[in-house]
Amino acid sequence: MFDSVLIANRGEIAVRVVQACRELGVTPVAVHSDTDATAKHVRLAAESHHIGGSVARNSYLDSAAILDAARDAGVDAVHPGYGFLAESSEFAAAVEESPFVWVGPPSEIMRRFGEKTRARSLMADAGVPVVPGTTGPVESAEAVRAFADEHGYPVAIKADGGGGGRGMRVVRAGDDVEAELEEARREAEAYFDNPAVYAERFLDRPKHIEVQVLADEHGNVRHLGERDCSTQRRQQKLIEETPSPVLDPDERETLCEQACRGVAAAGYVNAGTVEFLYQDGEHYFIEVNARIQVEHTVSEVVTGIDLVKWQLRVAAGETLDFPQTAVEPRGAAIEFRLNAEDPEDDFSPMPGELSTYRPPRGVGVRVDDGVDEGDSVPPFYDSMFGKVVVAGQDRTEAVRRGRRALEETVVEGVPTTVPFHRQVLDTETFLAAEHSTTFVEDHPEL
Template identity: 50%
Template sequence: MFQKILIANRGEIALRVLRACKELGIQTVVVHSTADSDAMHVRLADESVCIGPPPSRESYLNIHQIVAACEITGADAVHPGYGFLSENAKFADILAAHNITFIGPSGDHIRIMGDKIEAKRTARRLGIPVVPGSDGAIGDEKEAKRVAAEIGYPVIIKASAGGGGRGMKVAHTEADLEVALQTAKSEAGAAFGDDAVYIEKYLEKPRHIEVQVFGDGAGGGVHFGERDCSLQRRHQKVWEEANSPALNAEERSRIGGICAKAIADLGYSGAGTIEFLYENGEFYFIEMNTRLQVEHPVTEAITGIDLVHEQIRVASGGGLSVRQEDIKFNGHAIECRINAEDPRTFTPSPGTITHFHTPGGLGIRVDSGVYSGYKIPPYYDSLIGKLIVHGRNRVECMMRLRRALDEFVVDGIKTTLPLFRDLVGNPDIANGDYDIHWLEKYLAKGE
């Protein structure tokens, strides 16, 4: 087991990893920018190192400074959390060159899954169902029209190196395709420095289903069930559930088994999430995230297994602590992402939190690194906390969530709490009857 882990992140995920390390008796080091000097994870860590000014590129994305912090403090491993350098193959390679363990997959696996075209090819080779589309990057408009005609309209154009909705355009007819292709390539080039795009069949009313997987790096792999992340705004997840209201036990077992076998065949090490669009009983691969997900707590709630503990165990060479037959699913869990944003316009709302009170009681968990008097800096992601609720079934979970949202108090800034209080009372949400377009339509109506 590791002696000292450096946590290369901030906010609630840095605190989440720190807590896991303390439970395992591992010393902790956190890095931080000058803007985060008073952050909760900085206060609670055994050691902290300031690595630069507020801009991410000068601090949390500064590989040189993070490696230097490891060497200064004697950290023998780095946990990247999510975001920032968590899916940076170069970072993983550099750490390996310095004999520091990256708590995550190999640089090669990060590269494969970070390239959306190569990821799709790999998924197909591993037996994972994929969305019909181009085999690789689209060369020109003529090729785009040929592929679109073969798979049928509507189609969606996606950036090969992208994510988060950037470089992503829908064409409903051939007349739309030229502008959509040019716009997607332009956005992709500006956002990722790579304008390569590919085409897929656009599904009209799919759900977003993701499967949590773990590999031991030695040909073993398991799945921890699925999460439903269909409630999204601009391709950003807002509310996540485990298990999905749309799947039955047979479908859950089938897609989980496919993913576990694929991850084992790949020789993958650590946590990963294989994401799908699901429509009319069929799953279609869209991407794989080679890191811990923001929504991992709902999986922990229904399995009772600490996924960060598993990450650390696998990275240290200890293998997986569970076999597939050991993993049982208990009840239902929902996570709401609490952002420092206006609940209608979603404009960021940095500032000082004057009062912060979290709900409690059976089945309630709040992952947050903020506190009363904390000043939210304007430089980073607006996520300030996650409310995770667990119940014996979805009905009980929804009842508990409604109560927990009523207890949650954040004063001094605007948050998305009012949005969730609206959603929890909506009949479609109560019935689990929604798809990836539902939330944007709901918001557009101004309900």
């Protein structure tokens, strides 16, 4: 195992990695921007290195500054967390070429899965169903129409280098093809510096279901079951749960087996997530997230397996020492993201100081956060400052525990998503698990 690891991130995920390092006897080294000089991840790490100005581009996105900090600290490895440089195959390659170990999938694998059309063909070749779509970029309106003639409208036009719903346009009728194609190419160029787009069938009311996988360098691949992340707004997840309340045992086994098969065929190593859309009893691969995810917590809670520690152990060359049959998820878990956003004002983010911050405690409650009372949520980064995860013997108990935990949660100084979560837990559609990824848009009262 490594002696020390540099954590190239901030906020709750940096704290999470610090905790995993501590439990492994590894020295956690933090980095920070100007505004984060006294942030929680800095306070909890063994040491921290200043890497630049508050704007992310000058600090957490500055790969040269981060590698300089790694050299100064003399660490053995770099953990990227999620966001910032975690999905940059260029940064991964730079770390691979440095004396440090990259805690994540090999850069070449990240590159392959980063290009969505390539990821789809990789998975399709491994026998995993994909949303019907073009096998390569579409150049013309005629190509989009030809695709729609075969598969019907609506059709999604998506950025080849994209993700997170950005750079995606939905064509609902043939007359809109030109305009939407042009807009999609413009957004793709603006967001991802690559105007290439592709077309696929657009599912109107899908559920988002994803499988957590873990693979080592020795050819072993395990899954930790699935997560249902259908409660989203503007394609950003707000609530995630496991198990998915809609899959039957056969569907679950098929989905998880396919996820393992797909990543195994690609030679995947480390933790990853295979994302699917699910509608009308059918599931389709959409993408692989080649990193740890925000919602990894719910899988940890029901399986008892520490994913972040395994990321470090796998990166250090260790072998996954448990068979698939030893992964026995128990009960249900739900995660609620604590965002400094105002649900009453279209979830507009709002920075500020947490004059009061009392997270919930008690049986079946886990809180991961990047702040303590008196800390600020700065305007420079993501609005998420913590996560409340509740577990129960089944979904009903987890929901009741969630209500209790969210009632206990007190945050003053910034608006938060807590009142939104409380309302969701009283919404019939959510309780009946009939919600799709358009849930928030379908419920304007929330």
